[in-house]
Amino acid sequence: MALTRAANRKAPQKSSALSFFQQPIHPGSAISATDFSVPDVRRILETADSLENQNPFRRAERLAKRRVALLFYESSTRTRTSFELAAKALGADTTLVSSLSSSIEKGESLKDTGITLKALGAECIILRSPYSGGPYLLARATGLPVLNAGDGMAEHPSQALLDLRTMVQFLKVPAKAISDKALRGVTVSIVGDILHSRVARSNALLLPRLGARVILCGPPALLPETAACMTPGLILSRDFDEALRASTIVMMLRIQAERLAGLSIDLDDYRARYQANADRIAAQAPKALIMHPGPIIRGMEITAEVADSQQSGIAQQVHNGVAIRMALLVRALGEQKKGARR
């Protein structure tokens, strides 16, 4: 036999078979805050407004009898309830699968659980996972639109959008005015346990693209220097009072005891430096909107007086969850049922 030189051979052909990690993600998915372009963000907020104002009976025709599965591997009050209410308000059928009452307990993988839900007719899956990146795996395994209801320490994009809706309501910026300059001149401080917070990451990835200045504020153990390298437009601060003075909006975060992984925090010192209490807010940021994604630990990162004050946007954030999640479901599933589905 003879070997031949490269030049004599045909150029090799690329194969079209895609391996698991090359599978496409359904474009209706919402996995990261970076999945939304600025026009997408505008449309989602506009859709949220129009759905919220629509006649409930007409609204219930939008996704009538469409099948939405909620797959929750972690406990949740706000996110789960508001996704469920949102799906039901649009007329969709929902089913909840949680880790404590399903085959997940028997060791079924996320991939297999997703394939099972798809075979049962799910057209969209809302996933909360304790593992960063879980939604990408589910989206690849099923080909369905996946809405990320929080994955590990990574992202919580629907929370960032409902936070944004709360902010623009406070700032009196209409949804149709959302642009890359909509939040110019606005400073948002995100304060506390940034390291373990998927809410912080999604907000930090979203807000600078709308023109906001974002200050990340917390102690080194909960806010490493590398955090500011995540995306352009982030400022790192260790001084809460200074951050407050600069802030139009302040977002407080809970210390996530369940994710500390051996890290020990001096809680008295933490309260002294980073707690949002009445005296501090009155002195440094008397006009700022105070936000918190919940659950709040009263007396820890925020006092009852501040959480319940006129400045607090916490209840409004929860309220906005339903409208935003309706908009994400419509975006994922479209208006019309396309063809027969299993």
Place this chain on the structure above:
Amino acid sequence: MTKPILVRNGRLIDPASNTDAPRDLLVRDGKVAAIEPPGKIKAAGAEVIEMRGLVIAPGLVDIHVHLREPGQSYKETIATGTAAAAAGGFTTVCAMPNTTPVNDTPEITRWMQSPDRGAAIRVLPIAAATIDSRGETLTNYAALKEAGAIAVTDDGRPILGDAIMLEALRAATDHGLPVIQHAEDTRLTGGCSMNAGALAFRLGLRGMPVEAESGLVERDIDLVHQVPNAHLHVAHLSTKKALDAVRAARKAGLHVTCEVTPHHFALTEDRIGHYDTNAKMNPPLRGESDRQAMIEGLLDGTIDAIATDHAPHAAHEKEQEFDRAPNGITGLETALGLAIRILHLEHKMPLAKVLALLTTRPAQSLGLKGVGGLTVGAPADLVLFDPAQKWIFQAADSKSKSKNTPFDNWDLNGRVHITIAEGRVVYRSA
């Protein structure tokens, strides 16, 4: 006896003898029978392989592979792993001991080398340095060496205790064995699944700091100072900081060698993308400055060897959440193509030097005798390849049982056409 093979009109590159010249080579009875200028060898009845100027090189030597037998044959077997090795041009592989059970006895060491395993090429076992790789009690180095082990390591479960590492270095030195360390201070890497830094923060994954690697390398070098003639080999080095420590140790006259994987000079942590577990391994992919440092270390000679850390895993294990998926990627079939593409074509390393990093130097770095060179009378271990041929690696076509590679669909340079191990053709490209 198999028919003699005459390999004709090749460009023979043998780094061991500093040869790069047109040659014919005759294989007979499993040995290299003759090496002569073209046309000089007459061998009636031999199978003739006409090279038309393509390269004849010593069979490649991989000093770091996981063949998964005994105990994890759903991932790989010695037969499938060595078939993949042959397809990659390798004729010798050194098998790590993190099998099930751990290779910590002469019985397992011998079992791995039994002809019943169906190995396509030479398998040299590396035995566990401590019983069950628990870092507590040394294994029997004399008996393991006698059974064929060529080094000791607790790869994947680094030896953290100073006293036991010192004991291992002393005992290994007494028996003329290198101690291979997977340099990772696991006290700093609990729950971590990638390199520490901005990307880990962005992805919400816990990161392994560079210091977890360099710190243990520095500690080990301190211990080598205390044991005359000790030989420490640092497995899959991945950081500039650890490389600098090795460089300094060498300057100080210590016998410290190291290897780097193709993925650590080809990829950075950016390859993880959206949590692709085929970019998850340990040590993790690092940043660009560390990747460049690996290339520099290869160019300046500080790094002794390219080793693949071939680590097959089943699809169901890799198709999991990033934190849950096991570490490791396959690498035997892509090593030569990546080395030629990146080191030879992009960084202008002479081809003979690239081949030295895959043959003579890894053999020397672990003191392997009779492999990695081409001399008359030695076992006929050869790879015949076209260094100019571009090809596309398809994971689906891999000979390995597992397909967990980050290089699927990659353009590679340098295609293996035939691999001959101890005189037998063990791979022939389609």
